[in-house]
Amino acid sequence: xxxxxxxxxxxxxxxxxxxxxxxxxxxxxxxxxxxxxxxxxxxxxxxxxxxxxxxxxxxxxxxxxxxxxxxxxxxxxxxxxxxxxxxxxxxxxxxxxxxxxxxxxxxxxxxxxxxxxxxxxxxxxxxxxxxxxxxxxxxxxxxxxxxxxxxxxxxxxxxxxxxxxxxxxxxxxxxxxxxxxxxxxxxxxxxxxxxxxxxxxxxxxxxxxxxxxxxxxxxxxxxxxxxxxxxxxxxxxxxxxxxxxxxxxxxxxxxxxxxx
Numbered sequence: 330x331x332x333x334x335x336x337x338x339x340x341x342x343x344x345x346x347x348x349x350x351x352x353x354x355x356x357x358x359x360x361x362x363x364x365x366x367x368x369x370x371x372x373x374x375x376x377x378x379x380x381x382x383x384x385x386x387x388x389x390x391x392x393x394x395x396x397x398x399x400x401x402x403x404x405x406x407x408x409x410x411x412x413x414x415x416x417x418x419x420x421x422x423x424x425x426x427x428x429x430x431x432x433x434x435x436x437x438x439x440x441x442x443x444x445x446x447x448x449x450x451x452x453x454x455x456x457x458x459x460x461x462x463x464x465x466x467x468x469x470x471x472x473x474x475x476x477x478x479x480x481x482x483x484x485x486x487x488x489x490x491x492x493x494x495x496x497x498x499x500x501x502x503x504x505x506x507x508x509x510x511x512x513x514x515x516x517x518x519x520x521x522x523x524x525x526x527x528x529x530x531x532x533x534x535x536x537x538x539x540x541x542x543x544x545x546x547x548x549x550x551x552x553x554x555x556x557x558x559x560x561x562x563x564x565x566x567x568x569x570x571x572x573x574x575x576x577x578x579x580x581x582x583x584x585x586x587x588x589x
Contacts, residue, residue, distance in 0.1 A: 333524055337588065345587045349580060350374070352529050354394045357513050359532035363390050389424040394510065397421040401514050405521055410474060412467070418514060422507045431505070437463040438505045446543050457502035458552045466501045466552055469559045473497065474515070482523045488577060490519040491528055492570040496545055497559040500552060526580035528573060541569045 334342055355370040365373070365387050369380045374395045379388055397418050404414055416435035423434050431440050443456040458466055474494055482490065495516040502508050517527040530538055545565040552559060560566070 356532045358390050360535050363387050393422050422510045437503050462554045463503050470497050487523045488574050491516040492573050528577050529579045530576050
């Protein structure tokens with residue numbers, strides 16, 4: 330078991346958890362385009378109040394992500410992550426108050442979705458796996474994710490599991506929206522279950538982060554109903570793993586600051 334919190338007082342542990350939570354919410358939302366500052370994120374979460382000039386949608390993204398982080402900590406007590414847990418997290422990070430049958434909350438997508446990628450200097454559209462394949466592909470993802478119940482992993486192995494869980498999830502892209510936020514939330518279960526700090530991706534590294542995910546996605550086999558695995562450890566995966574390994578230092582820096 331990791332010795333991350335050895336020598337820390339109860340006050341220091343709480344202070345660290347609170348700081349990590351705010352940084353986690355702020356950076357994850359910022360990676361998806363939310364413009365709420367770190368200071369305003371802290372104010373909204375800690376005081377439960379609105380901030381003048383911030384849209385209702387962005388305010389709800391902060392509140393929803395805070396609720397999702399709390400759910401992740403609750404899930405640490407469970408032996409196994411279930412589909413209902415995933416759907417609960419999805420509902421937490423979504424802000425829509427209007428029911429849309431084409432954009433279900435707490436359920437897999439029902440419409441095909443995709444993204445634009447740069448291939449040989451040209452901007453091309455690529456589709457994510459089809460909605461009809463979600464059950465089977467997510468079944469494979471859950472099967473692999475069950476390995477995170479092992480609570481004796483080294484830091485390097487935990488970071489590799491983080492990368493595998495993250496890239497497997499984003500490659501499937503099971504929801505109409507919120508997939509990036511959910512990937513970072515779920516992958517951090519591995520880190521926390523093994524006694525490490527949650528990994529926080531610096532939003533200033535957004536361009537590199539997206540480029541690395543896209544490069545992996547382009548190099549990986551297409552996922553469909555016949556897929557037997559949801560990801561592979563290729564050269565592009567290793568680059569992403571090294572990126573996450575470097576980004577873990579963001580959390581380590583907070584720990585060092587509070588221990589001083």
